[in-house]
Amino acid sequence: MSERDDQEREFDLRWAEEAAHKEPSARARMLAARWxxxxxxxxxxxxxxxxxxxxxxxxxxxxxxxxxxxGVIVLLGYLEFRAPY
Known part of the structure; x- marks a missing residue:
């Protein structure tokens, strides 16, 4: 991006943040109508x-x-005891 694009973007953000009236989001409008x-x-x-x-x-x-x-230890010990060598 060029420096001019950065300045224009900064101006757009500042302009949007300083707006006197901010429109509510779609969800806020939907909930307000429902309520x-x-x-x-x-x-x-x-x-x-x-x-x-x-x-x-x-x-x-x-x-x-x-x-x-x-129980597992006892079972393994029993199996080892019964296993032929």
């Missing part, structure tokens, strides 16, 4: 959509994982 006929219901800040059931204790998950690991 004029059917306003949205008030929603609490960051409300949960559905009540969440309590999570299981982390100790339960840890016990399940360690139990699986111990």
């Amino acid at each position: 004029k006929e059917n306003p949205p219901a008030p929603v609490p800040f960051r409300a949960d959509p559905d009540p969440v059931r309590p999570r299981r204790s982390s100790w339960v998950s840890t016990a399940v994982v360690l139990g699986c690991v111990a």
